[in-house]
Amino acid sequence: MDFYLDVLLCQEGHGCYVDLGCSVCKHSEAVFHCHNCSGFWLLCRQCIKKSYQAEPLHIIEVCYYFALNPFCSKCSVQVWKSTHFERTSLGTLGIWYQLGHPPNMVCALAKPAYKDFLIIHHNGLHNVLVNFCGCSSHFQPYQQLLTQGWFPSTLMEPRTCAMFALLHQFHILNLQAKTMMYDFYKVLSQLTDGTGLSNLLVSLMSISLHLNAHLFPLPSL
DSSP states (O other): OHHHHHHHHHTTTTTTOTTSOOTTTSSSOOOEEESSSSSOOOBOHHHHHHHTTTOTTSOEEEEEEEEOOTTOTTOSSSOOEEEEEEEEOTTTTTOEEESSSOTTOOOTTOEEOOTTOEEEETTEEEEOEEEEOOSOTTSOHHHHHHHHTEEESOSSSOOEEEEHHHHHHHHHHHHHTOOOHHHHHHHHHHHHOTTSOSOOOOOHHHHHHHHHHHHSOOOOO
16 A cells, blocks of 8 residues: 555656656656656656657646755745646647648648637647648648647637547537536536636637537538
8 A cells, every 4th residue: 555655646746767867868857747648757848849749738747846045044944845747838848730741740831820729628728839731722720620630619710629539528428427518618627727726718608619519510501
């Protein structure tokens, strides 16, 4: 039982890889890890950007170090060292997700989407930096999103998308467990930020439009 407790506590910090450096390059300071991937590997800034270029919906956390100087008059305690992980995003690290091209490829005529582009996924809400492809004029932005498996809330200048997998998940939960849309929304909110302190840039109406459009699609004209 003690071993189980030790492992759980380790997951709140550096795990078993403290002072081992980046798990990829072995040299740089490792302060990032993915909340969704198995294992508890720590990566440096450059390696996290390279490894997750094609994974915009993974939850990335960054570790901050704090050490109070025991001889500083501003410190309320003599010596205090604390380590914690704080949620960040790949967009914060400067990673843009390119639509219309294979992973890790950049479009020469890329057109950036709305700066606060939001994707609703089963692990929460994600602000993602998205570039639309400008090479082919016959694929509109909403078509590129649909091809990617992202259901846009509108055809004109979409700013919010829901993953097809999320819509299917809610459909099954609604049929089998009688889960209501409001409860499903609150679950996503808690997964995004359990403290309730962050300003979630999505409304219940937006999620309602996604779900209704998926469950009750318009007939073909």
